Amino acid sequence: MSRPRLSVPAYRVHKPTGKAVVTVYTPDGSRRDVYLPGRHGSAESRAAYADLVAGLTPGGVLPAAQPAATVTDLCVAHLRHATAYHGPGSELRTLRDALKVLRAVHGPTPAAEFGPLARQSTRPFPHLEVRP
DSSP states (O other), X not given: OOOOOOSSOOXXXXXXXXXXXXXXXXXXXXXXEEEEEEETXXXXXXXXXXXXXXXXXXXXXXXXXXXXXXXXXXXXXXXXXXXXXXXXXXXXXXXXXHHHHHHHHHTTSBGGXXXXXXXXXXXXXXXXXXXX
16 A cells, blocks of 8 residues: 655655755656756745745645647737727737738737747738847
8 A cells, every 4th residue: 555645745856956955746647756946945046935835736746737728819919009009099009900900811820839920920021020
């Protein structure tokens, strides 16, 4: 019979590096070492350990990952920020029009997969891009 899991994972030292390390379980049951910032015993590593333990589910399991942000999510967040920062005006209207095209073309694309080539595909004349 195997040992039962600890409800709170141990804070321990990784001898080769001197860093603090904690072994946690992923939702699929595998183990994963999490290296904490700072040296073992430092206030920085103790604070990171407390934050990590507070975010674990019972049994020392990491919570399930949140779904990845999409281009639409980022557009909405940016428009919300721009509205608060600039207020109403022509600059906000121009931004809203540009984001409308971006959302139509790349809305459901995961944000991590959206890169420079995808951005160029939404420009009206991508071959005329001006470089500084």
